[in-house]
Amino acid sequence: MAVKSIKLPKNHQALSTSLIMLWVLAACLPGLIALTVFFGWGTLINIAWLCLWALLFESLVLILRKRSLSFYLKDYSALVTAVLLGLCIPPSSPWWLGITGIFFAIVIAKHLYGGLGHNLFNPAMVAYAVLLIAFPVEMTNWALPLGVEQNVDGFTGATALDLFRNERGGMLISEFWSQSSFFGTFSGIGWEWVNFGFLLGGLVLLYKRIIGWQIPLAMLGSLLLMAAIFYDGGSSASGGSPFMHLFGGGTMLGAFFIATDPVTASTTPKGRLIYGALIGIVTYVIRIWGAYPDGIAFAVLLGNFAAPFIDYYTQPKPIPDV
Amino acid sequence: MSNELRNSVSQSAFKLASFAACVGVILSAVFALSEARIAEQQLNAQRQAMNIIFPANLHDNDFINDTFKLDLTTNDFNQLDLLGLRENSTAYIARSNDQISGVIFPAIARDGYNGDINILLGISSSGSVTGVRVISHRETPGLGDLIDLRLSNWILSFNNRSLRNPEPAAWTVVKNGGEFDQFTGATITPRAVTAATAKALQFFELNKTVLLSL
Amino acid sequence: MKKDLKNISSQALWHNNPALVQLLGLCPLLAVSSSVVNAVGLALATIMVLVCSNLLVSLIRHQVTDAIRLPAFVLIIAGFVTCVELLLQAFAYSLYLSIGIFIPLIVTNCAILGRAVSFAAKNTPLISAFDGLMTGLGFGLVLLALGAVRELIGTGALFANMELLLPFTENWELSILPGYPGFLLALLPPGAFLFMGLLLALKNLIDKQVAEKDLKDIESELGSTATHTQN
C-alpha cells in the first residue's frame, strides 16, 4: 500500500522535476560559497569533476538500457546527486575518489533499481558511505579552514568533529574548545558558516514548498534533544554542545538537502516525523559513540532502510483506493 | 494396529540408535587418530606466535610450560595496573642456559579508538623490547588496524626499544612530539599501543628483581 | 549412464547450481569468500562432506524408513563435518583458525541435506557420490569465483597466504595491480553481498545471451517489462 503513494516525478511531471532540481541546485549555493571561502577551490573542482562523470555514467547506463538520453538527462537528477556528493567529500580528494563514488551513486544505487523514482537508498549517501568505508584516510583528510595556520597544533587535516572525537582526551569541553584553534564561536571554524549557508538554502526550499517541514524539523529537533541531554554542562564525559552538533559537520546539508529526498524518504506526514527523528538520533549516536566522526550518511541510509516499514504503519486511514 | 505402530516406532528408534552408535564409533576412531596431532598443532601455533615475540636465538627453553600468573587480587607485583589487564592472566618465562633471558606477558591498551587493544609483548632481561604483537582489537578497518602486522610493519618499530630509548617524553607518536609514527588519518590507535608498550616497560622495570628471579 | 553423468554435471555446475540458483549455503559462501585461500579451504571441506554423506546415505538407503530419514541423514552429515573439522585441525591448523566457525556450519548448509534427501536416498552409491562431487564442485566454484573477485578488487593481489592450505604454494601470491590503493569495501560484509549480487546478475545475463543469442531480443524484452511496470 505504502508504495503507491510515492511520487514518481519522472512519469508525471518531467518539466517540474527539472525545475525542482534546479531550485535544489540553486539552494546549495550559499553553503557552497562558504565551503569555497573557508576551504579553497577544491569543492568547486570536485563538483565539476563529479558532474562530468555523473553525466557520463548516466548516459552510459541509458545507452545500455536503450533509453532516451535527452528525456532522462533533462531532469538534472544526476547533477543533483553529483553536487551533493561533491559537497560532502574532502576538497583535496584524489581524482579517482570522485569517480568511484559517483559510479556507486549513479550505477549501483540508482540505475540497478531502475533509475530515478525507484532507488531505495539515497545515491549520494550510498557513495559517501562506500568511500568512507573503503578509503577512510582520504575521506577524513580535509583542507585546513581559513584562519587556521598550518601545523598550529600539528594537525594537518581533520574536521572539527573529527578532532572532537579523537583529540579531546578527558578534557572539559570549554578547555578543549579554547585550546584548539579549530573551533570558532559555537562550532568548528568555517563549519559554522557552511552550515549556516545550507540552513539558508534549506529555508528557501521550504519557502518554495519544494521540501516539507517535517523531516528537517524532526531531524534537527531530535539531534538537538540528544545533544542537550548528553551535554550536561560540558563535563569531560559529555558530548559536544547542542550548537556544535547543529552547526557542525554535515548537519544542515543532511537535514534539508539529503534526508528530504522524496524518493527515499518516508512519504506519510506522521512517517516523516518518525523518519526525521530516527536520522537525528542515529546521527548523534554515531558521532559520539561510533567509529566514524560524522554519522549523517549512515543515519540517512538507515532511515531509507526503515522508511517503507514506517510508511506501512503510518498510512493515513482509510487507505485510498488503488 | 497400535501394536504394529509401536513395533515400527521401536524399530525406528533402534535403527536410529544403531546409526548413532556407528557414527559415534567412527568418529571416536578419527578423534583418537587425530587427537595427538591436534594438540601438537595447537601448541606449535602458540609456540610459533611466541617465538616471533621472543626470538628463538634468545632462549632455549619451551616457555609454553614455563609460566607464572599475573594475579590481580594479590600484591605479588608492584603496580600491576600498568598493564591494564582486566582478568588474571598467564605470563611466560624465557630462559637461556637456565638463566632468565626475558619474560612474555599480555597487556591491554584500554584507550584504543574503539575500546581495548589486546597486546602480547616480550621484554628481555636487559629491559628492551624483543617484540610486540596485537592479539585482538576493534579498530576502524583501513585506519587504526595498521597496528596489525599482517597489514603494516609499524608494530616492529618497538623492537629493541627500552625505557630510556627513546627518552620517556618521546615515548609517543610524532604528532605529540614523540618518536613513533602515527598513521595517516589515525592517531589514537598507534598512540594507545605506544603508551601501553611504554607502561609495560615501566612495569618490567618496577618488578625487575621479582621477575628475573622466578 | 554417460548421459546421466553429463546431466548431473551440467545441472549441478550451472543450471541448478546450489549457490547461484538455489541460493543454498549462502552463510558460509559470503562469510568465507574474502580470499582465495579461505574459499578453497571451505570448498574442499564442503566437497568432502558432500561426497561422503551422499555415498553413505545411498549405501544405507534401504535400511532407512521414512520416520527416521531426516534425523539419520543429519546425524551422518554432522558426523562427517566433525571428521573434517578434526582433520583440518590436525593438518591445516592455521587455516582452521581463519575459517573456524564456518566448518561446523556446513551441517546447516541446506545443499547437503537437500542432495541427501532428493538424490542419494534414491540412487545407487557410485552415482550418488558423483552427484555429491558435482554439487560440491558447483558450490565450490562459485565460492572460488567470489573469493578471487573480492581478493583481487579488495587488495589488488591473488592467492595470498595459500601456504596455509598447501605448504608448497609459499610464493604463489600474485600482485596483479601494483600500486593499487586497495578497495577495503570488497573485503567487508557489504562487499560480499554486493559481489554475490553482481555474480547472480552475470549468470542471468549469460543465460539470457545463450538462450536468445540475440541482444536485440533482450533489449526489447527489457522495454516491455519497463512499460509494464509503468502502467
Add this chain to the structure above:
Amino acid sequence: MSAIIILLISAILVNNFVLVQFLGLCPFMGSSNKIETAIGMSAATTFVLTLASMVSYLVYQYLLIPLDIAWLRTIAFIVVIAALVNFTEILMLKTSPLLHKVLGIFLPLITTNCAVLGVALLNINAGNSFVESAFYGFGAALGFSLVLILFAALREKLNLADIPAPFQGASIAMITAALMSLAFMGFTGLV
C-alpha cells in the same frame, strides 16, 4: 546490567547476525517477501534461538565438558536444536493451537537455520555465561528480526521498481542487502 546492554547492542546492531556475520541468510532471503511472513518467522526464530542458546550452554557445560567430548559439540548441538524445535512444535500444538497455526509452518525451517547453530557455537567461543548466552541469543534473534522485517517492507517497494532484467530477483535482493549492510557499518565501534 550495563554488560548485558552492551551485549544486546553488539548482537543487534554492531555485529548484526544477518548483515555482518552472514548467519541466517537462507530464511532471510526466503521468508522476506511479505511483512506478515517476516513477522511470523521472526517470532518463531526469536523463541527458538533464545531457548537453543540456553539449552546448548547447559548441554555443553554439564554434559560435554564433564564427559570430555567437547569435540562432539556440532553433533550434540544439531541434535539438541532439532529436538527443541520438535518439542516446541508439540508444546505449541497442545497449549495454543492458534500460535501453532501462525508460527507452525516456520518451525521446521528453523532447524536448518544456521543462525541457531551459529549462536550456540559463538557463545562457546566467546566463553559466555548462562545469562550472557541467553541474552546473546535473544539479541541475535532481535537483530535478525529487525533486519528481516525492515527488508520485507523494502522488498514490497522493490517489487514495483523497474529493475534491469539481469538484476531481477535474487540479484537485486543481494545488492539491497549490500546497501543495508553498508548502513549497518555505521554502527562500527559502538561497543
